[in-house]
Amino acid sequence: MSAPQIKIPATYMRGGTSKGVFFKLTDLPAAAQQPGKARDNLLLRVIGSPDPYGKHTDGMGGATSSTSKTVILSKSSKPEHDVDYLFGQVAIDKAFIDWSGNCGNLTAAVGAFAISNGLVDAARIPQNGLCTVRIWQANIGKTIIAHVPMTGGEVQETGDFELDGVTFAAAEVQIEFLDPAADEGEGGGAMFPTGNLVDDLEVPGIGTFKATLINAGIPTIFVNAADIGYTGTELQDAINSDAAALARFETIRAYGAVKMGLIQDISEAAARAHTPKIAFVAPPQSYVASSGKTVAESEIDLLVRALSMGKLHHAMMGTAAVAIGTAAAIPGTLVNLAAGGGAREAVRFGHPSGTLRVGAAAAEVAGQWTVTKAIMSRSARVLMEGWVRVPGDCF
Incomplete structure (x- = not known):
């Protein structure tokens, strides 16, 4: 007899010109709270990969690199940071998740998710104005600062900021990537790994x-x-x-x-x-x-x-x-x-x-x-929140 489906709290968000499925680390099944095969298999099933048809019909993915994304967030383990951000780029046609880099677009949604899901100390969240969310990007070991607009104690998502590649206007989120050159795992820390500009x-x-x-x-x-x-x-x-x-x-x-x-x-x-x-x-x-x-x-x-x-x-x-x-x-x-x-x-x-x-x-x-x-402006919006369901034996 096949295992029944299980449900996992999740939020489907757009960040910049990408969208993905966001999870709190502690909401994942215990086996998937650590890096490894169980986590990868679970997230592959969430997205609907691998899909030889290239459509992601049986999952939450959108069958493009911009929409085949997963994010795991947790209270930060780093001093002077609010949230740890781990990004998984899910392949479409093969059983593979690439954990080697960041998604800058989805970074715009990390701050909003962190605020709304209790990952930022309430004392640091203003009723109105900008909330400064200090993000530790765990894939590459870098600090990112997101300036998230707040209205009435809630994340302000609607607005008139237009971003080419996104159909509708939304609230502007300014992102600062601090010391964005290579980490020790990416070329030994050198911005230009060969030592040459060209x-x-x-x-x-x-x-x-x-x-x-x-x-x-x-x-x-x-x-x-x-x-x-x-x-x-x-x-x-x-x-x-x-x-x-x-x-x-x-x-x-x-x-x-x-x-x-x-x-x-x-x-x-x-x-x-x-x-x-x-x-x-x-x-x-x-x-x-x-x-x-x-x-x-x-x-x-x-x-x-x-x-x-x-x-x-x-x-x-x-x-x-x-x-x-x-x-x-x-x-x-x-x-x-x-x-x-x-x-x-x-x-x-x-x-x-x-x-x-x-x-x-x-x-x-x-x-x-x-x-x-490096500084740029993006926007973000919750598209859907609740639970994502997957077969209980998929991981």
Whole structure:
């Protein structure tokens, strides 16, 4: 006889241009409160992966990298922090969860969830104004500060802040990524793991490309759009409908990961599909975004397109935006050069859904570049809350 379903308290939230299923650690079944196979199997079943049909019909996932996400939150174990944030990127067509990086978009929802679910000390929550939530990002060992608007003692979710890639306006949540360069597990703590602002990345069978390899927000490989046959104005279908192009991007990503010291051999890239990201940049030019809105050349500093979990992202990953802002602030990187070069503290870049502004404070100290923080605005909203149900024997 098959095991009956069990129900687990959960909240379905949008954060930035992503959405995912949020859990309090203590609400998970005991076997899933620790890292390991039981936790992974449970979350895979929640999302509906692996799904050979690529639809997530039998789960909460949305069958894209932006919507196949899980978050586990708990009261922080770190001094001067409110909440520990653990992110799992769920693969769609295979039984795999990548725990190697953060989701910057869902970070915008972490503060709201933490406040509403008793993870923030009540004494630190204002009746009105902004609540400063101190987040420990457990995947990468970094501090993030979320400024969450409050009205009448409740999280304010509605508002007039518009975010390209999100259909409806909502309340603005400002996010500060402190010291976003690499942690010890991601390239030994170096922002530029090769020591260079620009490298020659040799990819056998494809070519040699100029590349900026940076650890900030999330490990990211930047190449010039023109060097790989693109303009930087491409929308999703232009890339995602081209199987040969996706295979080339994955090969470039794998060789870049080796050069960054994240893996030892390209065969290991499949086991960390979430990181590093690969993106291509170009100088500004006008284009029509996926919504049909025209983005004028005069509105942006550069164009950026990025891939996530093997597909071109419909907007921009929040962590990749941190990498973009950081690289743009450092003269000589490919991102900085695409934006016109020189010193800058913020850029507005064009992505498939529109534009995004991100700022970063970078400085060169004793010949080494450092970045103290990157800042961007996002929004978040609870979509549904209650219980998610899964077969009791799935984990």
